[in-house]
Amino acid sequence: MFILKSSIGNYVSINDKRYSYFAGNNYLGLANHPVLKEEAISSIEKYGISFSASRNTTGTSELHLELEKHLSEFKNKNDSVVFASGYMGNKILLHILQEQYSALFIDESAHPSILDGIPPDVSNVYFYNHCNYEHLESLLKKNNKHKSLIITDGVFALTGEIAPLDKIYPLVKKHSAILIVDDAHATGILGENGRGTPEHFQLDGAENIYQAETMSKALGAYGGFISSTRETIKKIREKSPVYIGSTSLPPPVVSAGCSSVKILMQYPELRSRLFENANYVRDKIKKMGFLTTSDNTPIIPLFFNSQEKAVKLSEFLNENSFIVPYINYPVKMDKFLVRLTVSATHTKDQIEKLSELLKKWRDKHEIS
Numbered sequence: 358m359f360i361l362k363s364s365i366g367n368y369v370s371i372n373d374k375r376y377s378y379f380a381g382n383n384y385l386g387l388a389n390h391p392v393l394k395e396e397a398i399s400s401i402e403k404y405g406i407s408f409s410a411s412r413n414t415t416g417t418s419e420l421h422l423e424l425e426k427h428l429s430e431f432k433n434k435n436d437s438v439v440f441a442s443g444y445m446g447n448k449i450l451l452h453i454l455q456e457q458y459s460a461l462f463i464d465e466s467a468h469p470s471i472l473d474g475i476p477p478d479v480s481n482v483y484f485y486n487h488c489n490y491e492h493l494e495s496l497l498k499k500n501n502k503h504k505s506l507i508i509t510d511g512v513f514a515l516t517g518e519i520a521p522l523d524k525i526y527p528l529v530k531k532h533s534a535i536l537i538v539d540d541a542h543a544t545g546i547l548g549e550n551g552r553g554t555p556e557h558f559q560l561d562g563a564e565n566i567y568q569a570e571t572m573s574k575a576l577g578a579y580g581g582f583i584s585s586t587r588e589t590i591k592k593i594r595e596k597s598p599v600y601i602g603s604t605s606l607p608p609p610v611v612s613a614g615c616s617s618v619k620i621l622m623q624y625p626e627l628r629s630r631l632f633e634n635a636n637y638v639r640d641k642i643k644k645m646g647f648l649t650t651s652d653n654t655p656i657i658p659l660f661f662n663s664q665e666k667a668v669k670l671s672e673f674l675n676e677n678s679f680i681v682p683y684i685n686y687p688v689k690m691d692k693f694l695v696r697l698t699v700s701a702t703h704t705k706d707q708i709e710k711l712s713e714l715l716k717k718w719r720d721k722h723e724i725s
């Protein structure tokens with residue numbers, strides 16, 4: 358296990374050694390941004406560490422309202438709600454939309470927060486083959502007496518694949534279904550304005566699409582959020598046990614979130630820089646012959662048939678002062694993987710050094 362002794366950035370300190378860091382989800386480098394830190398510190402000075410109460414009792418502050426306003430502006434939606442963690446977003450949506458569906462259709466490699474979010478009294482649950490919209494369609498047809506809700510990750514956490522919403526959304530329309538997209542890894546990244554996977558497919562604002570989002574990855578802060586119509590957000594505030602029954606987000610985190618959203622809107626070049634780096638790395642990795650995915654995201658997996666090989670590669674990089682972790686995560690996968698993530702702040706020099714090491718390893722090992 359890696360025990361961090363520093364903040365996360367291009368480099369980290371682990372057990373008193375400095376490593377080049379190609380891990381985690383700090384895609385835009387905001388987690389350690391001076392403005393976020395400053396805002397978080399002054400927030401602690403003014404409000405302390407916690408409001409120690411639920412949003413629905415005495416835990417709502419002016420800060421929460423300000424953050425929700427910024428998020429609505431960023432997402433171009435009427436209203437937004439923030440809550441304890443991104444993990445809870447799928448559960449919240451699956452709960453408050455429950456009157457509108459009687460069957461769930463889930464990508465078989467969905468994130469555990471989706472599976473955990475299935476309400477206990479929903480028994481019609483169907484898993485479609487990973488990203489396979491044809492299989493999804495056949496399941497929808499076979500079960501057409503139900504009101505259907507489809508749920509998928511927007512960008513898959515381990516593989517960086519983008520769910521084919523361009524193919525899935527026509528099925529949503531055809532079958533009068535609802536679509537939930539867990540956009541934890543797409544918020545701030547995909548789409549012209551960084552609004553996520555629907556925007557990437559020109560579906561921003563399309564009917565019957567809901568997104569569960571987080572501030573803990575590209576936004577470099579913490580906490581889940583949902584942006585939607587006033588009616589949906591009102592329903593969450595009034596009816597979601599997760600929202601009502603948990604303590605409001607801590608002041609420094611909320612202030613950092615506010616700064617982060619503003620930076621995201623003000624500096625689209627952060628995203629351009631990220632994609633430039635991600636493309637460059639993915640290209641190199643493909644040319645070296647490693648098996649990876651092709652979608653244009655900052656998550657670049659290196660796939661292996663044997664766990665030992667994946668672990669060995671990660672250890673080799675580690676011995677050479679790079680953190681690129683072997684990932685063992687509760688998601689259905691038929692391969693073993695080393696998960697390499699790229700940030701907007703990585704330097705060409707860092708990337709070249711990493712490439713040299715990967716080449717060196719490839720020259721001595723079979724890479725299947």
Ligand SMILES: Cc1ncc(COP(=O)(O)O)c(C=O)c1O
Pocket residue numbers: 442443444445468470510514539541542571572573574580581
């Ligand atoms: C696809 C996906 N959904 C949800 C989450 C949970 O988000 P958070 O860590 O902000 O609670 C994660 C984080 O690991 C994720 O990868």
